[in-house]
Amino acid sequence: MLFDVPWNVIVLQLFFGLALGSIFVLLASGLSIIYGLLDIVNFAHGTFAMLGAYAVFVAISLSGSFLIGIVSAIVVVGLIGVVIEFILLKPLYGKDPLLPLLLTFGLSVAIPDLIKIIFGLIGKPINYPEALSGATVLGPLILPNYRLFIIFFTLAVLISLWLFLKKSDLGMIIRASTRDSLMVQVLGVNVSRIWTIGFAIGIGLAALAGAVAVPTMAATPDMGVDMTMVAFVVTVVGGLGSLGGAIVGGLFIGLVVAIASFIAGEYATVSMYFCMAVILLIRPRGLFGEVGRE
Amino acid sequence: MEKKLSKKISRRTLLKGTAVAAAILGLAVSFIGQTAMAQGTIKYGTMHPLTGVYSVLGLDQQRATEMAVEEWNAKGGLLGKKIVWISRDDQLNGAVALRRAKELVEEEKCDFIGGTLSGAISLAMNEFACKNKIPYVAYCQSDMVLGADQCKYGAAFMVIPSSAALAVSKYAFEKIGKKWFSITADYRWGQSLLEGWIWQSEQMGGKFLGNVYAPLGATDFSTYFPKIMAANPDFIVMNNLGADQTAAIKQANELGLTKKMKIVCSKTAMHTIQELGGVYDENIMGGMTFYWKLRDKYATSKKFSDAFQKKYGKPIEQDGESGYVATNVLFMAAQKAGTVTDKEKIMNAMEGLKYELTKGPEQVRACDHQRVQSYLIVKGKGKKAKGWDVADIVAEIPGDSIIMSCENNAKKLPFANVKLPK
Numbered sequence: 079m080l081f082d083v084p085w086n087v088i089v090l091q092l093f094f095g096l097a098l099g100s101i102f103v104l105l106a107s108g109l110s111i112i113y114g115l116l117d118i119v120n121f122a123h124g125t126f127a128m129l130g131a132y133a134v135f136v137a138i139s140l141s142g143s144f145l146i147g148i149v150s151a152i153v154v155v156g157l158i159g160v161v162i163e164f165i166l167l168k169p170l171y172g173k174d175p176l177l178p179l180l181l182t183f184g185l186s187v188a189i190p191d192l193i194k195i196i197f198g199l200i201g202k203p204i205n206y207p208e209a210l211s212g213a214t215v216l217g218p219l220i221l222p223n224y225r226l227f228i229i230f231f232t233l234a235v236l237i238s239l240w241l242f243l244k245k246s247d248l249g250m251i252i253r254a255s256t257r258d259s260l261m262v263q264v265l266g267v268n269v270s271r272i273w274t275i276g277f278a279i280g281i282g283l284a285a286l287a288g289a290v291a292v293p294t295m296a297a298t299p300d301m302g303v304d305m306t307m308v309a310f311v312v313t314v315v316g317g318l319g320s321l322g323g324a325i326v327g328g329l330f331i332g333l334v335v336a337i338a339s340f341i342a343g344e345y346a347t348v349s350m351y352f353c354m355a356v357i358l359l360i361r362p363r364g365l366f367g368e369v370g371r372e
Numbered sequence: 373m374e375k376k377l378s379k380k381i382s383r384r385t386l387l388k389g390t391a392v393a394a395a396i397l398g399l400a401v402s403f404i405g406q407t408a409m410a411q412g413t414i415k416y417g418t419m420h421p422l423t424g425v426y427s428v429l430g431l432d433q434q435r436a437t438e439m440a441v442e443e444w445n446a447k448g449g450l451l452g453k454k455i456v457w458i459s460r461d462d463q464l465n466g467a468v469a470l471r472r473a474k475e476l477v478e479e480e481k482c483d484f485i486g487g488t489l490s491g492a493i494s495l496a497m498n499e500f501a502c503k504n505k506i507p508y509v510a511y512c513q514s515d516m517v518l519g520a521d522q523c524k525y526g527a528a529f530m531v532i533p534s535s536a537a538l539a540v541s542k543y544a545f546e547k548i549g550k551k552w553f554s555i556t557a558d559y560r561w562g563q564s565l566l567e568g569w570i571w572q573s574e575q576m577g578g579k580f581l582g583n584v585y586a587p588l589g590a591t592d593f594s595t596y597f598p599k600i601m602a603a604n605p606d607f608i609v610m611n612n613l614g615a616d617q618t619a620a621i622k623q624a625n626e627l628g629l630t631k632k633m634k635i636v637c638s639k640t641a642m643h644t645i646q647e648l649g650g651v652y653d654e655n656i657m658g659g660m661t662f663y664w665k666l667r668d669k670y671a672t673s674k675k676f677s678d679a680f681q682k683k684y685g686k687p688i689e690q691d692g693e694s695g696y697v698a699t700n701v702l703f704m705a706a707q708k709a710g711t712v713t714d715k716e717k718i719m720n721a722m723e724g725l726k727y728e729l730t731k732g733p734e735q736v737r738a739c740d741h742q743r744v745q746s747y748l749i750v751k752g753k754g755k756k757a758k759g760w761d762v763a764d765i766v767a768e769i770p771g772d773s774i775i776m777s778c779e780n781n782a783k784k785l786p787f788a789n790v791k792l793p794k
Contacts, residue, residue, distance in 0.1 A: 083602075084602060087598045087599065087601075090601075091595060094594040095595060199427050200428050201618065201647040203648055203649030203651075204649075205649055212628070213627070213628060222626050222628075225594065293622075294591075294592070294594070294626065295591055295622055296615070296618045296622070296647040296648070298615060298647075300424060300425045301591070304589065335592070335595060339586075339596050340595065340598070340599060343558075343584035343587075343596055344558040344585035344586070346587055346590065347590065
């Protein structure tokens with residue numbers, strides 16, 4: 079017991095915070111990769127998460143499989159990212175940094191409206207896959223299987239991403255481009271293509287976040303607004319452009335929200351903005367951000 | 373460029389030109405205005421959240437108003453004049469709504485205003501209407517007819533929040549159990565519902581185990597549930613709406629809570645049930661002022677909901693239905709008063725006005741301009757749901773059993789004395 083609260087309740091609360099934080103990690107790591115590689119502040123990040131949720135809805139409606147839904151989310155939305163980067167963003171590179179920001183802001187308004195026209199104003203239900211429903215009992219703890227899935231799925235995605243960035247040739251080129259794209263270009267690499275791939279990976283991660291989060295709610299055209307806000311809070315806390323920062327920041331904010339929900343529920347949302355404000359005051363570049371990127 | 377301009381147009385010429393243009397424009401506007409007057413039209417302006425998360429409900433409000441206006445115009449208009457209806461998007465934002473209301477009254481010269489989906493916005497609209505002495509009919513659940521907010525020119529056409537709470541809590545304490553825990557959206561509407569629940573709980577021997585306030589727009593409720601699981605209530609009360617309610621119920625279901633205890637929503641909506649798919653089953657129930665299946669009980673409901681379904685291809689939500697009734701009653705009052713210019717006379721005519729439009733016989737209570745209407749309790753159909761047949765009506769609580777006396781409402785009693793948990 080801690081302050082008259084049983085231990086199992088406290089552990090369960092932290093478990094939920096960890097699961098929530100895992101979704102935040104997926105969201106923020108995508109935003110961080112895009113910022114790190116392209117220096118673009120993607121205001122439409124949550125919008126792509128929303129597209130991921132709708133991709134799951136369409137895939138499940140057609141195939142009945144949640145797994146196919148997850149795969150379609152990353153593939154379809156990643157491809158949409160490629161098209162957007164190639165047609166809309168590429169012409170803006172090297173120009174006023176405000177232009178891509180305005181473009182992504184425009185996308186965050188236009189894409190939900192397009193979804194409303196295609197799918198209607200009412201949200202679409204997506205149920206938990208049968209195999210992941212129910213709960214795992216560990217002594218006095220009852221842990222919902224879908225939340226366990228979110229945590230382990232995020233872990234698997236992060237390990238794959240780490241292996242890709244650290245061990246593959248393409249990953250190394252992406253990391254090098256993040257550091258100094260001019261030098262990479264001088265070495266004969268088509269950096270423009272690297273940017274496209276990086277943008278698609280970032281968008282794909284956002285889509286994954288939307289895809290795994292949507293069974294806990296419903297796919298609605300405006301769900302991206304809050305997701306964009308969360309992604310920014312986590313990225314600012316963790317440090318802009320830092321993948322490690324996105325991971326630590328995401329889990330940290332998830333736990334903060336969980337603890338705040340328990341102590342004073344009405345401050346759950348405010349608590350994460352409060353954390354962001356404190357971090358900005360004492361360490362403007364975020365927990366893992368580089369100097370000069372605050 | 374400046375030099376070039378100064379050579380062509382002198383400042384004096386520019387000023388003269390501007391003055392002439394303004395005069396012509398003024399004459400044109402005046403001419404258009406006079407033409408409209410000569411044609412003899414009546415203007416009704418409404419505001420709805422047409423963008424944002426509640427746009428689905430805003431659209432229903434708009435359509436229902438359109439339907440009512442078209443029906444009146446088809447019958448020859450109001451007092452022989454055509455009704456011109458102007459609709460604006462208030463974005464569910466108080467400041468925007470106030471700007472729209474000013475536009476509607478000062479620029480569009482509307483004779484009446486109506487609409488809004490938020491109780492908080494309706495309070496601001498009510499204040500605006502009272503200052504400007506223009507009739508305002510609210511389509512949403514609102515406290516504007518209570519206490520110091522009561523005013524001659526405002527009328528509320530959905531139930532007040534405490535009535536919704538009284539109706540649903542009465543059913544829950546009689547049919548489900550006594551121990552309850554609530555999740556309340558942390559704003560005025562949610563708190564008003566909670567006041568109603570706590571008061572009723574005291575009257576009916578309920579046991580209030582606790583409440584969590586969740587910020588409006590919360591998408592994750594999983595972190596609230598361990599506390600509720602530890603309290604082990606007979607039922608969880610949802611004092612929230614829309615996407616908040618969808619997420620809260622979905623996540624309660626994920627934890628298996630919908631099988632262990634019941635979920636009772638003070639207000640629920642047809643589209644929320646549909647969004648939840650099979651999750652919203654017979655263990656989940658909620659309150660509504662209107663559900664299309666009422667067509668099986670009242671001939672008026674059948675006529676109204678069939679007409680809406682035929683015109684727009686889907687059944688109407690309760691928020692649209694209240695708009696339809698509000699629009700009709702407003703025009704009926706003006707018809708009865710025989711005027712559109714004497715606003716006080718119109719509101720006098722509305723006081724105590726009896727009608728039967730979409731449900732059983734109803735009236736606008738004279739003392740506080742509150743529509744006295746029944747409140748429905750619906751139970752989800754879970755996986756048996758098909759199309760818009762998502763719930764069954766299990767009870768219809770009579771309107772006069774869920775409103776307080778005129779004297780109590782004028783003092784916001786007994787709810788003003790309820791101490792809300794922190």
